[in-house]
Structure formats: structure tokens, C-alpha cells
Amino acid sequence: xxxxxxxKTFTSWINSILAKHTPPSVISxxxxxxxxGHLLLDLLEVLSGQHLPREKGFNTxxxxxxxxxxxxxxxxxxxxxxxIHVADIIEGKPSIVLGLIWTIIFHFHIEELAQTLACTxxxxxxxxxxxxxxxxxxxxxxxxxxxxxxxxxxxxxxALLLWAKEQCSxxxxxxxxxxxxxxxxxxxxxAIIQTLRPGxxxxxxxxxxxxxxxxKEAFRIAELELNIPRLxxxxxxxxxxxxxxxxxxxxxxxxxxxxNSCESEEDMQEKVREAMSWLAAQEEKLxxxxxxxxxxxxxxxxxxxxxxxxxxxxxxxxxxxxxxxxSEARLRESQQQMREEWDKLISQxxxxxxxxxxxxxxxxxxxxxxLQEVEHLQSEDLPDxxxxxxxxxxxxxxxVIFKGLMDCFDSHLDTLxxxxxxxxxxxxLVLPEKLEEMKRRLFSNIxxxxxxxFLEYHYGxxxxxxxEVMLKLNIWDMKYGTKESVESLLENW
Numbered sequence: 001x002x003x004x005x006x007x008k009t010f011t012s013w014i015n016s017i018l019a020k021h022t023p024p025s026v027i028s029x030x031x032x033x034x035x036x037g038h039l040l041l042d043l044l045e046v047l048s049g050q051h052l053p054r055e056k057g058f059n060t061x062x063x064x065x066x067x068x069x070x071x072x073x074x075x076x077x078x079x080x081x082x083x084i085h086v087a088d089i090i091e092g093k094p095s096i097v098l099g100l101i102w103t104i105i106f107h108f109h110i111e112e113l114a115q116t117l118a119c120t121x122x123x124x125x126x127x128x129x130x131x132x133x134x135x136x137x138x139x140x141x142x143x144x145x146x147x148x149x150x151x152x153x154x155x156x157x158x159a160l161l162l163w164a165k166e167q168c169s170x171x172x173x174x175x176x177x178x179x180x181x182x183x184x185x186x187x188x189x190x191a192i193i194q195t196l197r198p199g200x201x202x203x204x205x206x207x208x209x210x211x212x213x214x215x216k217e218a219f220r221i222a223e224l225e226l227n228i229p230r231l232x233x234x235x236x237x238x239x240x241x242x243x244x245x246x247x248x249x250x251x252x253x254x255x256x257x258x259x260n261s262c263e264s265e266e267d268m269q270e271k272v273r274e275a276m277s278w279l280a281a282q283e284e285k286l287x288x289x290x291x292x293x294x295x296x297x298x299x300x301x302x303x304x305x306x307x308x309x310x311x312x313x314x315x316x317x318x319x320x321x322x323x324x325x326x327s328e329a330r331l332r333e334s335q336q337q338m339r340e341e342w343d344k345l346i347s348q349x350x351x352x353x354x355x356x357x358x359x360x361x362x363x364x365x366x367x368x369x370x371l372q373e374v375e376h377l378q379s380e381d382l383p384d385x386x387x388x389x390x391x392x393x394x395x396x397x398x399x400v401i402f403k404g405l406m407d408c409f410d411s412h413l414d415t416l417x418x419x420x421x422x423x424x425x426x427x428x429l430v431l432p433e434k435l436e437e438m439k440r441r442l443f444s445n446i447x448x449x450x451x452x453x454f455l456e457y458h459y460g461x462x463x464x465x466x467x468e469v470m471l472k473l474n475i476w477d478m479k480y481g482t483k484e485s486v487e488s489l490l491e492n493w
Contacts, residue, residue, distance in 0.1 A: 002243050003094055007031075009231045009246035010101045013109075014043055016229040021046050030101070031092035037066025044070055047108040064090060079107055082492060083474060102245055106156070110252045113259065114156035117163055157248070164188065164251055167195040167324050170316075171203055173375070179247040184238055186214025192254050193221055195324045196261070198317035200225055208440065211238040228253045241463075258324070271322040272334050278319060279341045282312060286348060298359050302431050305356060309349075361429050364419065364438070367412045371441055374405050395460060413442060 011030045018025045021042045027033045034040055041054050053069050055062035067086045074081060081103065088096040161179065168174040168191040176182045183189065187206060194201040200221055206214050215234035222228040231250045236242065289308055293301045316323075322335075323342055357368045377398070416439060421428050 001239075003098065005232075005236045005243045005246050006098050006102070007094070008233075009236070009243070009249055010098065010105065012229055012231045013105060013249055014039075014101070017046050018042055031094060031097055034097055035067075035090050035092055036063045037070060040070045041066055043104070044073055047104070048073075060090075074103070074107075077107065079103055082488075105245075105249055109256075110160060110248060111156045113252055113255050114159040117159040117255075160248065160252060160255065163255055164192065167192040167254075170195055170320055170323060174203075175378075179244045179251065180242050181240070183247055183251075184242065185211050186216075186218050186234075186237070189218035189222070190214060192251075193218060193226065195320045196254065196258055197225060198320045222254070226254075226257050228257060261321070268322070269334065271319075272338050275319045275322050276338050276341060278315070279338070279345055282315075283341075283345050283348070286345070286352070290352065298356070298361070299428060299431065301359070302356055302434060305352065306431065306433060312349075360434075363415055364430065364435075367416060367438065370405065370408060370412060371438065374402075375441070377401060377405070409442075416442065 007030055011027055014030070015026050018027065018039065025039055025042050027039055036058055038054065038058075041052050044050075045052055050073075052073055055065045064086055067089050071081060071084070071086065081100070084096055084100050084103075089100065157179075161176065165176045168176050168188050171191045171194060174187050174191045176188050187203070190201045190203060190206050194203060201217075206217070209217075212234040215232075215237050219230050219232060219234070223230045231253070232246060236246065286308065289304060293304050296304070323338070357372075358365060360368055416435070419435070421430055421432070421435065423429055
């Protein structure tokens with residue numbers, strides 16, 4: 001299934017690029033059409049902006065020559081093409097073809113986009129590889145350059161993830177911790193769309209919909225309103241362990257959209273000033289509200305908070321693009337200050353919410369604390385499966401904790417459903433909206449957590465073992481060639 005998803009996603013991405021070629025071309029079957037080398041060269045020409053040498057014919061020799069030209073060009077860009085050989089591409093071997101296309105996507109699409117975020121997130125710049133001395137005197141320059149590239153590969157992925165997290169953080173508790181199951185609900189896609197184009201999405205309604213409905217809506221809006229090609233289908237994402245590379249490829253298109261939407265320095269400065277003024281007004285409004293409701297009962301306090309948040313969420317929409325933007329260095333200082341003010345305000349709001357949650361009448365206060373504990377555990381990053389033994393140990397710990405928490409599920413559900421929401425004067429103790437919110441969180445966020453964790457655990461073990469076995473088999477089966485290639489192979493292993 002993973003291979004099928006990658007083939008479909010990569011084919012759609014390639015066709016979106018080939019549409020810009022002169023003349024435009026299209027791939028029908030990735031494994032078959034790439035054999036001639038012409039479409040591969042077309043793709044690289046669009047991505048690089050360079051004219052590449054090619055043979056015009058389609059016989060075996062000419063196709064082989066075209067593929068060799070493409071691989072030579074990629075190597076000239078310091079890309080590591082491990083186990084990718086011309087013969088395997090001509091044969092249309094799925095794993096080799098997908099590996100080649102992913103290398104191209106990562107370098108020309110994800111890395112180059114992430115480079116625009118490098119300074120923002122304190123990551124090394126892609127340009128640092130060009131600073132390495134390439135003269136004959138620098139005997140270890142190639143190895144050093146490769147190590148820098150490998151380090152940046154991790155950083156590019158992290159930069160894209162941090163960007164996605166930042167877009168989602170503007171919309172409350174939508175957590176993104178990876179490019180896998182974090183996207184299954186569809187909410188992160190919708191949150192990013194709402195940040196980039198406020199008003200296109202109703203996130204509150206989305207929280208009550210199914211995963212497939214949200215994914216379908218997100219992909220539809222992205223295609224129609226943002227002109228982002230539909231690389232994925234809901235069934236590709238709403239599974240236990242979605243394909244990481246396919247999701248990264250799709251998410252990077254949203255970053256591309258935000259880069260293309262950058263405004264002039266003067267316009268951006270004006271919007272930053274407007275946002276700062278609005279943030280100051282909101283902070284003042286919140287401080288006054290806290291004083292005015294200090295001696296009020298819980299019900300009235302929560303009602304005032306709901307009213308404030310409704311107005312706040314409506315008023316923030318025009319400022320979402322500027323709050324999420326990352327501009328040039330000359331603007332970064334004012335934007336950084338604006339972001340700090342935003343974080344400060346959100347922190348004050350969350351602190352206010354936390355205090356109100358602690359004031360819930362018994363036994364709702366205990367249920368709220370339990371909900372927060374489970375949600376916190378859910379939001380934590382899963383262990384890195386690169387170390388299967390460590391991952392196995394951590395997964396076991398998580399399962400023990402979840403088992404303990406889920407033992408309380410039925411009793412909390414019964415308590416919540418049977419809670420009599422009135423005091424001795426027949427006045428409501430809690431706003432009905434708060435009770436509904438707690439019930440929704442109980443069902444949508446928690447009901448399937450236990451089984452999901454077990455499945456993730458078993459999948460992690462199987463995946464780790466399978467990867468180790470396949471890696472060894474690939475190494476044992478390859479043609480060794482030169483001494484340098486063997487040394488490189490050993491170093492990579």
C-alpha cells in the first residue's frame with residue numbers, strides 16, 4: 001500500500017511540474033514512462049531552469065544515454081544516489097524509481113523551500129555546502145560536503161514540520177508531531193488553509209466531522225482556492241500509518257503557496273503594525289475582563305470567557321497570514337516582536353482557561369484533569385524507530401500508562417452523562433457548551449487511543465525488523481564496483 005500511495009503521489013507531483021515544461025508533457029505510468037529518460041530530463045529542466053543534453057531517439061542506447069545524463073546532473077548537485085543504477089531504472093524497478101523520484105522531490109522541492117526557513121529556525125543553510133573547500137588541497141572535502149548535506153536533510157524535514165506546527169498553533173489544540181498519523185484527522189490541513197486564507201474553513205464544524213470528511217474537504221479547498229494539486233486521497237491518509245514521504249510532498253506545497261504569496265516590505269510592515277495594535281487591544285481587553293469577573297460565579301466566568309473567545313477568534317482572521325509569515329531579515333525583528341506578543345497573549349488565555357477548568361464543580365474537575373492528562377500523552381512525539389530496541393521499551397511504557405488511564409474511561413463517561421447540571425436553586429452549574437466539549441473530547445480524542453497505541457507498537461516493531469532485514473539484503477545483493485563505492489557503502493551502513 002505504501003508503494004502504491006507513493007507512486008500515485010509522486011506521479012501527480014511530477015505532472016504538476018511537467019505542465020510547466022515547453023512543450024508540456026505528462027506521465028501515465030511512472031515505472032514505464034521514466035524508462036526512456038526524456039520525461040526525467042524534462043522534469044529536471046523545469047526544476048533546475050537549465051537545458052540538459054539529451055538523445056532525441058527512443059532506442060535502447062538513446063534511452064540509456066538520457067538516463068545517464070539525468071543521473072550525472074543529479075550527482076553534479078551533490079545528491080547521493082545510493083543503489084540507483086541506470087539498468088534498474090530501464091527495468092522500471094519500483095523501489096529504485098520511487099527512491100530516485102523522492103531524492104528529486106526532497107532536493108528540489110522540500111530542501112529549497114526549507115532553506116527559506118533556515119535562519120528562522122536556526123538551521124544550517126543549504127549554501128553551507130558550497131562553502132566547503134573543493135580544491136585538490138582539501139582531501140576530505142567531498143566527505144565533509146556529504147556529511148553537511150546529510151545533516152541538512154534532517155534539518156529540512158524538521159524545518160517543514162516546525163512550519164506546519166506554527167500554522168496549526170494559531171488555532172488552539174491541533175497538534176502536529178510528525179508527517180504520519182498527526183494528519184489523519186484532516187484538521188492540520190484545514191488549520192493551515194485557514195491560516196493562509198482566513199475564512200475558507202470552519203474549524204469548529206470540522207472538529208465534529210469524520211476524518212474522511214475533513215480530508216476530502218481540505219483537499220477540495222486546497223485545489224479550488226489555493227490551486228494546490230490534489231496529490232492525496234482521504235484513504236491515503238486515514239489509515240494507521242500513512243506514508244511520510246507522500247504527506248511531506250503535499251504539505252510542502254502549502255509552504256510553496258505561502259512563499260508565493262509574500263507581499264512587499266512596505267505592505268508587510270503596515271500589516272505588522274496593525275497586528276501589534278490589535279494584540280495590545282486584546283491584551284488590555286483580557287486584563288479588564290479578568291478584573292471585572294473576579295468575584296463572579298463559575299458559570300458567569302465561563303460565559304464571559306466564551307464570549308471573549310468567540311469575538312477573539314473572529315477578529316484574528318485578518319491577521320493570521322501576517323502572524324504566520326516569515327519574511328526577509330530586515331523585517332524579522334518586528335515580526336519576532338509581534339510573534340512574542342501573540343505567544344504572550346495566547347499564554348494568558350490558556351492560563352485563564354486552566355484556572356477555570358480547576359474551578360469546575362466536582363466531579364467534573366477530576367474528569368477535566370484526566371482528559372488533559374490523556375491529551376498530553378497523545379500529543380507527545382512517538383519514539384524514533386531507528387533504534388527498535390529503545391522504541392520497544394518506550395512503547396511498552398506508553399501502553400502501561402494508557403492502560404491505567406483507560407481503566408477510568410467507563411466511569412468518567414457514566415459520570416459525565418449522568419451529571420445533573422443545576423444547583424439547589426435550579427440554576428445551571430456549568431455552561432452546556434462546556435459539557436458538550438468534554439463529551440466530544442472524551443469520544444473523538446480518546447475512545448480509540450488504546451487500540452491505536454497497541455497497533456502502532458506492533459507496527460513499529462515489525463517495521464524496524466523488516467527495515468533491518470531489507471537493508472542487509474540490499475547490501476549483500478549489490479554489485480560492489482570500485483574501492484571507493486565499497487568504503488562509501490560501509491560508511492553508510
